[in-house]
Amino acid sequence: MKATKSICITLLATLSLFLSSCEDLTEINKNPNSPENVSSNFIMTYVLTTTGKTVFTLGKDGSKIGAAMQYMQAGTNEGAAVINQYAWTQESWNTYYDILRNNQLVYDNGVRDNNRFFQAIALTMKSFVFGLLTDLYGDIPYSEALKAGSSTFFPKYDAQADVYKGILTDLREASALLSSLEAKDAVSATSDVMYKGDAAKWRKFANSLRLRYALRLVDKKAEMNALGVNIEAEFKEATALAFASNADDASIAYLGTNGDNSAPGGPLNSSNPNFLLKPGKPLVSKLYALNDPRLHRWVQPVQRKWDTGVTQTKVVTVTNIFGESYSVTYVPAASSSADTSLYVGLPIGMPITQAVAYNKGNDGAVYPNERNPYVSFIHDRYRKNTDPLVTMNLMTYSEVEFIRAEAALLGSFGLTDPADHYKKAIRASMEKAGVFSAASFDFEKYYAQPAVSYAAAANKQERILEQKWLSSWFGIQSWFDWRRTGYPALKAGEVAQFGPALPVRYMYPSPNLDPSYLVNYTSAVDRIGTSPYIPSGQSKDHPYGKMWLIQGTGKPW
Structure with missing residues (x-):
């Protein structure tokens, strides 16, 4: 009888230990390095x-x-x-x-x-x-x-x-x-x-x-x-x-401390400074005509300026209203078609061979394509990791x-x-x-x-x-x-792929080929409006297809 009682006590103790151990294992198996609940x-x-x-x-x-x-x-x-x-x-x-x-x-x-x-x-x-x-x-x-x-x-x-x-x-x-x-x-x-x-x-x-x-x-x-x-x-x-x-x-x-928190044009995210892209002529010309000081914040002056007031090439230090100084080479203007402005934007939609050489006139020097000195660069602040503006x-x-x-x-x-x-x-x-x-x-x-x-x-x-x-x-x-x-009344350039108009929407991502997805995608595309700028035979899922928001409004074209 005593032996039986002892066995029962031992079994109960063992069972209790087992249950206690299982409970502890549940706690132990929570990986603190892989939390399920991340702070909002x-x-x-x-x-x-x-x-x-x-x-x-x-x-x-x-x-x-x-x-x-x-x-x-x-x-x-x-x-x-x-x-x-x-x-x-x-x-x-x-x-x-x-x-x-x-x-x-x-x-x-x-x-x-x-x-x-x-x-x-x-x-x-x-x-x-x-x-x-x-x-x-x-x-x-x-x-x-x-x-x-x-x-x-x-x-x-x-x-x-x-x-x-x-x-x-x-x-x-x-x-x-x-x-x-x-x-x-x-x-x-x-x-x-x-x-x-x-x-x-x-x-x-x-x-x-x-x-x-x-x-x-x-x-x-x-x-x-x-x-x-x-x-x-x-x-x-x-x-x-x-x-x-x-x-x-x-x-x-x-912040500008690493690539993840830096501006995309700075050296942490862009190994080569971006001079490929030029400010557009409509914007530059409008700001220039208004003597708008924001032009100086967003755009740099040309490096070589055609000028009717000089008879020989000379270097001039140009200082804008914010105290930023630039060395600009003034070049005698040899053609009435030269853009003599201190700030020159690139015209819209030019064929690339013309864009590369725009405003170079009779200057026969060879410059890297992205460094055409007769067209303004976007301001240097857009090539930094961080800038207050x-x-x-x-x-x-x-x-x-x-x-x-x-x-x-x-x-x-x-x-x-x-x-x-x-x-x-x-x-x-x-x-x-x-x-x-x-x-x-x-x-x-x-x-x-x-x-x-x-x-x-x-x-x-x-x-x-x-x-x-x-x-x-x-x-x-x-x-x-x-x-x-339809405002401002911007005009497309001569190389616009789908005619004399600007696009009005993003195309949907490439559709998943699953039949269930295609049904939903096709239904959405069917609701897009047509336009004269979508080539015959192409889907209405197109940059020139009109979404509901502008259907029936007559805008922007």
Whole structure:
């Protein structure tokens, strides 16, 4: 009996030890170097910086949009087909959806932790990135996107109107969440690389985006009303809550300490300085004619200048209004066709053999193709790892004031005095470019010019959009504005691949051959509008196919 009792006790002890050991093994098997739950602060940093870099890349020198808006042109053969000829091809949208997948984690964690600040940031960034996707492509995977975890591998392409409705809905919710935060709703100021945990600025950003999309949909008011979205009421509610100064800008600075956080044109990301791309002549000529100080911030003077006032070659030190000095060789002008300006842009859409030799005249010297000294270079700050004036801009106060100016002009948006908003927008752009550091610059004198003044403009909307285009240097919003309005009235060059017009959309990525994917892709392509610039027999999934947003508007061509 005693032996039996002893055995039972031993078995119980062993079983207890076994159960205890299993519990300990469960704890031990948690790998601290591979955590399943990553802090939303770390994910948020990735979402913000990757979004900023993506937006910057869309508009920078060498980009499709930068070329379409004639901020620059290819001065050598490299990239000329895409840049000068608009020979746009398909490209992946994986980066956008990767951002959105990570952003969804921020939102889900915010719901789990009952942190309304993280939820609001995630909704704002979701709206921003999905807004960018639909602006670029048209109909996109939206309502069924990001659901591979529930076995939705081939999401439908939602109608563009439904995507915009979802964006505006999410932005309203984000604004409401940000207006009712408690002490427990916090984010790390160091992880929030854009606003340092400032909820008030995040709310302004969410409402500024509402203004952007309300105006973008101005020609589709009836269709949006049918979906229950009143864009005029949306605008009226958001405008008082939107950006009020440059301090509110949704901007991220490049740190310049490694390739990942440096500007793409600097030596950490580009082993050879980029002199291949030249500033476009329409932009340079307009800034030059207006004596606009932003020209000096964005463009360098030529290295060799044709000049009718010299009889022999001489080197002159040229100093701009910001105190930057350049050595310029003045050369006697031998032809009346020579461009004698100190700042010379490359004409749009030239055949590459002409672009390489543009403005060289009778100078028989041999220069490297990318170093044609008779055409200006883009400013040297775009070949640095970091510069205070080269930032990743998701949205600026200047853009918001231009939006308000146009809305006030159009009426029914609850705003008056478009001239005041227009003037504030130009001043904000110049402040961001640091032009007021030049003591000699007189803003009132600049604004009073007949080619700048709002009162002097025969076509007020065109005047607003032209200055907005100038202020959007290397940005992407000017393309979306031009597509909606036709302003500024830019002309394609002679080598434009599909005729005398600029492209209006990005092509979808190469379709997956799975039948389920093809059904969704084909359905989206069927909804794209035709245009006279799509060659016979080619798919409507084309840079000149009209998305819903501009179908039936007669714009931009």
